[in-house]
Amino acid sequence: MLNRTIARKYTLRREIGRGGMGVIWEAFDQVLRRPVALKVMTPEHVTSDSARRRFEREAMAIARLRNEHIIQIHDYGIDDDCPYIVMELLEGEDLEDRLARERQLSPSATLALLRQIAIGLQAASSAGIIHRDLKPANVFLARKEPGDCVKLLDFGVVWTVFESDEDQKGSFGRIIGTPSFMSPEQVRAVVPNHLSDLWSLGVITYRALTGRLPFATSGVGELFISICTDPFPPPSSIIPGLLPFDGFFERALAKDPAQRFQSAREFVAAFAAVIEASKGPAKILIVDDEPDVAFMMEMLFRQKISDGVYEFIFADNGEVALEELRRHPDIDVIVTDINMPVMDGLTFLGRVPEVSPFARTVMMSAYGDMGNIRSAMNQGAFDFLLKPIQRADLEATIDKTIKHVAELRRNARSDEENKILRQFTSAALAERIREMGPAIALASEAVVATVVFIDIFQFTSVTRERPPGEAMRLLRANFEVIVPELVAKGGVVDKFLGDAVMTVFQGPDHLARALSACVAVRAQMAAVARRAGDGSPYAQGLCIGLSTGQVLSGTVGSQAYGRLDYTVLGEVVNAAAHLARASRPGEILVEASVRDAAQQLCDFEEASARSLLPGAPPVNVFNLVRRTTAAILSDYEPTVAVNSTTTMR
Structure with a gap:
């Protein structure tokens, strides 16, 4: 195959990998004068009509996902009765190789990868595409400035929700995916959905943090039983410092899909919340376009900041504040002005629940703006403050709001405990x-x-x-x-x-x-x-x-x-x-x-x-x-x- 030219256009230079149904080559596009990756179907699959349809479906599925965290398709065709897919050529390593070298990653390094994986998975899920073979070997860390760019690879066993051809139906009853990363519903061969990919993401995350797989037994039959039935070792039993993540994985690897995180975005937000929550201080987001607000807050609460009681984050409009909420999902209190450029406080208030369900918002405004204050309270603001703000009033309001949010979080934990009790009740x-x-x-x-x-x-x-x-x-x-x-x-x-x-x-x-x-x-x-x-x-x-x-x-x-x-x-x-x-x-x-x-x-x-x-x-x-x-x-x-x-x- 070396130096062979595919479709009179792509010259094969060297083999760089193998997927489920094909060999991947570095090739040179003689027309556009650029290097590419070219996947050629293996001889044993060429004669299978179902394999050829899956190969074509892979190309079509990825081609419609124009997302920077999913490998891009340039071309698809058949040369000498052999299907091929032309993709962007990536430089770097897959997550499997990195974990083999480093064994485990820090929570912050894992979070950086998860944020990018989640974007790719969310794009696929929104398009009705389920990967079905998500694993470290299919998570590629491409070297780009300023850092690694995650790319999801090998959609060779992809399931498309909006298509129901006979070949897809025929996949039931067969092992689809890599056993160690398969969800309980994949083991049972039910109709796949995006929650199976989120289970696989949970296994990847567990492996990245602990260096081990949550379900590791000898033999496929035993592994299937373990995935469907057995509890997994809490991460803290392997690495005591991972104790805060035990609860996260109880949900990420829940046997019942309904108990798992329901989206990749929710998965990552919860992981980020564990990291942030372990730091201790109550986080307060101040949203105001007045230039001296940050200085004033730091002067008023310098002792509590020094003692690690409060941590302040600042934004000068609602749009920036939403980004800060995404970066800090454990923010407890939001204190926001109403009148701001780009995105005003009332618009921002309506967007807060979709990003941070526990955070509570305190509105600030001048006395003459009581109409807007009333609108804010009707939209769910927790409290309000009148400018000019008095230190004692602000501190009392913040402390009251922090206690309320703590109660909300405790109730959420109680709900999780009640879910466990309900398992033993009719x-x-x-x-x-x-x-x-x-x-x-x-x-x-x-x-x-x-x-x-x-x-x-x-x-x-x-x-x-x-x-x-x-x-x-x-x-x-x-x-x-x-x-x-x-x-x-x-x-x-x-x-x-x-x-x-x-x-x-x-x-x-x-x-x-x-x-x-x-x-x-x-x-x-x-x-x-x-x-x-x-x-x-x-x-x-x-x-x-x-x-x-x-x-x-x-x-x-x-x-x-x-x-x-x-x-x-x-x-x-x-x-x-x-x-x-x-x-x-x-x-x-x-x-x-x-x-x-x-x-x-x-x-x-x-x-x-x-x-x-x-x-x-x-x-x-x-x-x-x-x-x-x-x-x-x-x-x-x-x-x-x-x-x-x-x-x-």
């Missing part, structure tokens, strides 16, 4: 209390619902063969695959009964949603089992039973001893449990009444007669084979209603 009870109050939660009612029991086949044998901690870990790994599909279809997980999970579906189309969830769970578990291997805990198989009709919903337990649970009772619950117990791996068993009610939704086959109770005679039951085409199409047609609320018992 979701149905929590929702009922939220909507109707604690007293109403104790009431009972008869409702029509569908109940699903999903049992892990012969998991008892695993508990005998494995140590207790390992057995529970493997059980949780299975539930991490099962529960998301149930919740996604509107099911409420009522309880975990040993190695079984009981879920209740209520409301419109509860039967249709329950049947769809069972099929999805079965498919997801089969896909994960294929990837993890026959020896993995996912290979046990699932036994599923489903029944529908009237149930009794209410609180049970001992109120006197403070031990209560919220659940559903009745024949429907018993029937679903017995059907799951009688099921064989991979079966979704229902009774004849459910089959008759759901014939338009699913295809069923008659299973062999099963005994649902010990000593009871066998009865005819039916196995759900697949959802019908009409049912699948109805997922995309909200106007089509399926009546599934009929009592069938």
Whole structure:
């Protein structure tokens, strides 16, 4: 390949790297007389139509991302039946090489990289593009003045949200990405979104700070279990000085995507806040275009500045102040004038929440400007000061505002703690209390619902063969695959009964949603089992039973001893449990009444007669084979209603 000319234009000079589907060369553009990087598809991929489509999609996806932190595409074409992509040529090193050399980076150095990575990721996410293979080797540190410029590379396994070609759909069930940096949802092969890229960014950040990966085990199967189930070592257990970052990573690497940072911008702001918060002083942003304001503040509060109680930051208009807020996301108090050039105080006030949700704003103005002061208070200003400002009044206002912001931050931490507690509480009870109050939660009612029991086949044998901690870990790994599909279809997980999970579906189309969830769970578990291997805990198989009709919903337990649970009772619950117990791996068993009610939704086959109770005679039951085409199409047609609320018992 050396010295070969591609498309009569690009002469290959030297190989500089390899990607997922191609070899990357330094080449020379003979027309524009400049060096470029040229990616040529490898021979083993050239014959694959799907690989060629992915290669083309990579070029098209990156080409429409005109962002300085994403490598730029100059050209795409096919030469001698071999696709190629022409890109800008970069000088420098990737983050993998830097970490190999330096082992770990300081928080401030990491933040400098994260700010640039976030800009690239935000641009990709806004364009509906998910990278799916974000890792240090795909983060390039290009040497430019005045410092490194981060470039995101290798979008070879990119997913485009707004395209739904068959090749993209065909990627489900295959390992897409680099296992150590894959999110739990990537492991489960669900539809990707930008939160998976943010998980990968969390792994990169953890590696940069600690020099280690958060999930590092031998074997892909074990790694998958660890990613989906295990806690990671807090950074402070590796480097004690990283204690302030423990809480940050609890969110960055949350198993539930909804608990993670929801944007790259939020991710970086939170990381910056940890760095700034560890410095100690309360940060106060003064926004005023009068030239002597900074001098006055420093003279008035020189002792508190010297003692490390206050730290002042200054800006002469709202636009500059917003930039300072972005640089200092831990600012507590903003004291701003109303009348300023470029961006006035009222406009600035409206922009503050989108940049800094905790900071509170105190408005300054002359006595005669009370109309604007009133407008500011209506827009959410915390307090106001009248010029000329008195030192005692200013200090009292600042201290009051600092205490208020501290309370807001404490409440936010309490909310995070409550989220943890809610993991151990019935979701149905929590929702009922939220909507109707604690007293109403104790009431009972008869409702029509569908109940699903999903049992892990012969998991008892695993508990005998494995140590207790390992057995529970493997059980949780299975539930991490099962529960998301149930919740996604509107099911409420009522309880975990040993190695079984009981879920209740209520409301419109509860039967249709329950049947769809069972099929999805079965498919997801089969896909994960294929990837993890026959020896993995996912290979046990699932036994599923489903029944529908009237149930009794209410609180049970001992109120006197403070031990209560919220659940559903009745024949429907018993029937679903017995059907799951009688099921064989991979079966979704229902009774004849459910089959008759759901014939338009699913295809069923008659299973062999099963005994649902010990000593009871066998009865005819039916196995759900697949959802019908009409049912699948109805997922995309909200106007089509399926009546599934009929009592069938």
